[in-house]
Amino acid sequence: MLIGKKRKLGRKINEIQPGEKLEFTETIEDKDLLLYLGLSNDNNPLFIQHDYASLTPYKKPIVPQVMVIGMITSAVSKYLPGPGSSVLKTDLSFPNPVYHYEKLSFYLEVQEVKKDKHTIGISVSVLNPDGKTVAEGRLEVCPPYPPKPITTRTMENF
Template sequence: MIPKKSNFHILQIGFKDSFTKIIDEDAVQKFSELTGDVNPIHMNEDYAKTTRYKRRIAHGVISAGIISALIGNKMPGVGAIYVSQELKFKAPVFIDDILTANGEVVERWEDKNRIKIKTDVINQDGKVVTEGYAIVMFE
């Protein structure tokens, strides 16, 4: 079955949605294997204890992946093409953090079938770990 194309019209300015994911040990291991990023701050507990964080941190870009999941699955999902993302990493993500990506449509370009989404990712304590803006186009 072929999924239906997106409903660009539902994504009006002010439309909001979110997506939540636990960043567990398995996620960090898989991300490291996929990307080849084996920096010891992510992979070696003994090394991480010598850093300012005193424990391992997840790869910062994993939080951007949570934003991608929000766009690809829910905002609006089918038909969305992630064009660009501006990111600022505000705080570390630790193993077993629960991250929630939030998005809010802040601009629309009807003639280009594109929207601008204000994005942030917060952890289980409500702390912003990543923020920025995404541009999404539609088929």
Template sequence: MSSDGQRFGKTIDEIGEGETLTVNESIDHQQVLLYLGMTDDQNPLYSNKRYAQQQGYQAKIVPGMLVTSIITTTVSKILPGPGSQIVNLAINYLKPVYQDENLTFSLTVIKVDKMKEVVTLSVTANEQANRILDAIVMVKPPHQVLNESKVSIGVNANE
């Protein structure tokens, strides 16, 4: 934790291969509308039930990048956590996601490369027993933060 109370995520030395994390999330209609408004995405598969059904879907589907944001948010908040940077992300969308479905994301650390300072995560997401996506995420965890009160370099550390 920094002197201003900011919490940072795990460093590469604090992460081990085989470490796992499970996150349960759902995406509701309001979240889809916010996403569509922010991105100006006008794909009718996301906003027009009749059109989506004509295309063979049960209902309006959730944008893939909105589903992906659950992964990126989990990396930023939990594993490794605040201060992490995603350097590579490869995703296979296997099935559509519909609004209000309960999704279970499982993240597993499959490689810790201390030389490159990169952690590789395998991610799967399921809706009940149905696999909806597989992903590989490469993340650069935060470095250890020095106590700012003990380091003086003549520059305001908050800038």
């Protein structure tokens, strides 16, 4: 829980190896899409209006790309490397649209570990139910820092 004191941190940079993978599926429900649009105060008809979308090359309302980015970055935050992680770079392209209620398959893989810079590179690929790529690219992530004990900081003053 958010307010609990106990928490599990993700893996530290020394515990991460290139080749580590994370795969998961996620379905974008209308509830989540509406919460996002409310949060961002965004009423883009392409995301919600069937009549407008049907008259464009998209044919049907699409999911805002940032929601797909949100699923990717929260997977980093939750699992790879996990809690305490911070995203430093997102190079992502969205070659095909995501439609409402589609079940997406996410594939993340650690490509490189730069201990000197305290960053890791993660490749990202997201497929729709037809096997078409809806997002692909690369993230640069700062893995969790081990908390520095308060006593260490105190001792630094001596």
